Amino acid sequence: MENTLLEIIQDEKPTLIEFVNANCGPCEMMTPTLQQVKNVFGKRINVTIVPVSNSEGIVEKYNIKSAPTTILFCKGEILWKSSDVLSKQEIINIVLDKIDS
Numbered sequence: 001m002e003n004t005l006l007e008i009i010q011d012e013k014p015t016l017i018e019f020v021n022a023n024c025g026p027c028e029m030m031t032p033t034l035q036q037v038k039n040v041f042g043k044r045i046n047v048t049i050v051p052v053s054n055s056e057g058i059v060e061k062y063n064i065k066s067a068p069t070t071i072l073f074c075k076g077e078i079l080w081k082s083s084d085v086l087s088k089q090e091i092i093n094i095v096l097d098k099i100d101s
Contacts, residue, residue, distance in 0.1 A: 005058055008046055014074045015046040016031045016098045019059065021067040022051065030068045036088045037095070045095065071077075072098055 008015050016035050023055035030048060039045035052059050052067055062071060062078070072080040072095060079098040086094075 005048075005050060005055055008048060009073045011046060011073075011077060013044075013046055014060065014072060014079070014095070015044050016072050016095060017073070018047075018049045019052050019055070019064050019067055019069045019080045021047055022053070022085065027068045029085055030070070033086070033088050033091065034070075040088070040092055041095070045099070052060050074099065
């Protein structure tokens with residue numbers, strides 16, 4: 001899974017990844033929000049939800065200390081990173097700001 005995830009992170013298309021833990025209330029709150037964000041952007045960006053337990057190397061590489069953590073990547077670079085629970089509109093505004101600049 002980590003190799004596939006690294007390929008997605010390296011993609012030319014911006015990629016929004018939500019790193020989650022099982023039985024995590026805030027993570028469960030963010031999952032439907034990320035789906036709504038995915039619906040808004042369609043094919044313009046990749047949106048993926050990844051359990052931290054399945055991607056320990058990635059978690060270490062990108063210094064993910066808590067879940068949920070949301071990271072926006074483009075061509076392997078972090079454009080934005082947050083461990084806050086955000087609304088759909090907040091995420092959309094941040095993504096638009098980062099990919100349109």
